[in-house]
Amino acid sequence: MRRYSAFAIAREAARYHSGWERAWASPEPKKKYDVIIVGAGGHGLATAYYLGKNFGITNVAVLEKGWLGGGNTGRNTTIIRSNYLQDTSAAIYEKARSLYETMSQDLNYNVMFSPRGVIMLAQTEHEVRGYQRTAHANALQGVKTEFIGPQRVKELVPIINISGPRYPVLGGLWQERGGTARHDAVAWGYARACSDMGMDIIQKCEVTGVRREGGKVVGVDTTKGAIDCDKLGLVVAGHSGVLADMAGFRLPIESLALQALVSEPIKPCMDVVVMANTVHGYMSQSDKGEMVIGGGTDGFNNYTQRGSFHHVEETVRALVETFPMISRLKMLRQWGGIVDMTGDRSPILSKTPVEGVFVNCGWGTGGFKSIPGSGWAMAELMAKGHSPLAEEFGLNRFAEGRFIDESVAAGVAH
């Protein structure tokens, strides 16, 4: 693999850009791999990458039914933060956030990590107390956040209306090193690094069955034929339940549509990420100038990767009071992705009843921010059989009543 650098740009400029290589190879599948990862989104590719980088396991295939990063990795609002209440969550999300800091250098691929800061607005007295509590918890967890007053919020976000009649801004939870990254680049960067280690990334290859012998996985059936493996990682977000069904077990998840939208591009007006959980909307400005807006999930099971206009209206209606200037913006486009929600709104990183099959799912509405941490922990779990970061996210927590309850802690899509 030729490294990307300022020198490489100069070299290619001098020869009409004729020397750029394909970023990753697209081989036909081999007969057998040590490890097969199903799902070439951020989490699947990160899992493969850390299997190779941290454990030297490179006889790996990553199978993708569509195209690389075409699921939720390419459909999210790219927010990165780690200001969670529970210790277990904070550990894995902070691991992910810290890996984002150096990801461009590690992968030799510019993922455009922009630690511009994330504010979660407190717009009710209840939220003020909740976020003060989270700030204290974060201090103990070693996650740098602080609770700031309304004037500081106004300084950070000049376009905000802090004295709205219904939902005045009473303060906010501020994480200075949170921010955004380029979502496609994260998938592309991992794919390039995986391909460079000799792993096979096979797109347009849908898994149609999981072959087992004596309670142990031996391979998968795909639209490109049967492929054998010793270990299988299911990292497919919205379709986790479908894959689990093929492997013969059930997951405590439900698949819902989550949608987002962007406005027409405008001049730079907001250089932080703002989340308003009471009114259920969040917004940031992309490098292209579009206001990127996200809201809550639909309430019903749905696999269609489509949004609905009344949810757009709900989200925007809520944000207009806090950001009056967006009322005149036109919407450029909206889209939906399928998220897999667990009962406690925390992910599942776990062994399964089938020996050799591991699942990484249930990231719900908060998958993008956790990609590197999730891959790191999943790789360790698959290579060694246990991982400190993943330990409490096991499937057995539902039977044991040992929840990592972020639905109450966050009170919102996260």
Added chain:
Amino acid sequence: MLILHCPYCGVDAEETELHAGGEAHLKRFGPGSSDADFESYLFGRENPKGVHFERWRHVNGCGKWFHAARCTATLEVFGTYSAQVLEPPQDIRDAITAKRPGWSWRDIQ
């Protein structure tokens, strides 16, 4: 927008008038049941990509709970029916069979 027919008040209600109540026909396991049954009752869900039976409440209308049979892959609605039943009635099953031959859902066919 999803439109469901409320079997109680007869209104064809839009999604904004309704509240989704999750998977239908769950068998309740309470005190004295095994851990596995209790876990399955609380958290185990079919979550199929296809035919799904679910509960809805006509919250901004007559306020009644009812059942719906719907396809989660296409958002097609096969029909709605009373909440006072333990299984989908035959006419709903027939309506599904007409569109999705060979469907099954838990032990219901």
